[in-house]
Amino acid sequence: MSKQDYYEVLGVAKDASERDIKKAYKRMAMKYHPDRTKGDKALEEKFKEVQEAYEVLTDEQKRAAYDRYGHAGVDPNRGGGARGGHADFGDIFGDVFGDIFGGGARRQSRARQGSDLRYNLEMSLEDAVRGKNVEIKVPTLVGCDECDGSGARKGTSPTTCPTCHGQGQVQMRQGFFAVQQTCPTCSGRGKIIADPCRKCHGHGRVEKSKTLSVKVPAGVDTGDRIRLSGEGEAGEMGGPAGDLYVQVHIKEHPIFVRDGNNLYCEVPISFTRAALGGDIEVPTLDGKVKLKVAPETQTGRMFRLRGKGVKSVRSGTVGDLMCKVVVETPVNLNARQKEMLEELDKSMGTGDEAAKYRPREKGFFDGVKKFFDDLTS
Incomplete structure (x- = not known):
């Protein structure tokens, strides 16, 4: 089956900037991530397509090869590396023309940004409406304080890889072509740790639960996310940390049902009160208020209490409380x-x-x- 165009997979134009591609990738990755799709095989494949497209289009040489030759230019079965294969077809062009004109293209090993994390936060309706500072405990990977994230035992430091000389890749000749491969000695890091740190075992990161204070703004609703920049996993090789996304979920309320900025509740009244009319007390999030019921009110009638709903977290507008009257038939007469x-x-x-x-x-x-x-x- 033919592959879908990488630009179409991410929903960007062919002249999209790297920033636009990264934004599109984050949006698509959140949508199709296996943690959200719960075992849906079709959506898992879609997630792999998104990853593959992102890996190619954010690599300058792979993207150039893809724009010129299509999928054949980055096919791992033809020497490409779009899926993490050993040979990187995107680098063939740089190395060949570099050898001809001088100055071959070589990629330096780069620090890797840490992964983003998600935390599910359950809140009561009252706390969500009023806003609250919440403390959460998040298990994550943090930089090792014993070796300052280097992975090497204290007092020592990583050394330059003797095989790739710090490049993270080695060059292999195949006739006219020069193919770049990930260095087998240092696994692409460009550095070797001869004496690993005993605390992190050379990884530069350790598992740890950290306590964070999250300021939840008033008016949040189920599905809203709060981003804590730099509070995700620590990066590798000194790279920046990822972000933490706090996903809000509002618990079911015994009285009120929320719909956007409006609140709904049912208010039972006696059939005599419904027939004769009069004042009744109804609950709000700020306490009880009086509601005037007109004579001959029928069950199911809706009364609106303006400004007794939820203040929007975005626009600041305040919703209403909608009270549905339910006429109760007397029992035990x-x-x-x-x-x-x-x-x-x-x-x-x-x-x-x-x-x-x-x-x-x-x-x-x-x-x-x-x-x-x-x-x-």
């Missing part, structure tokens, strides 16, 4: 109460007379009668 209800029912009469008091009931049964009449006609 004694004999006298049942007698009074029967007297009330009789006082309303029957037929057309009762329709004055129960118009929805009459309308419903008139509709039912018409339905059956139409079936039999």
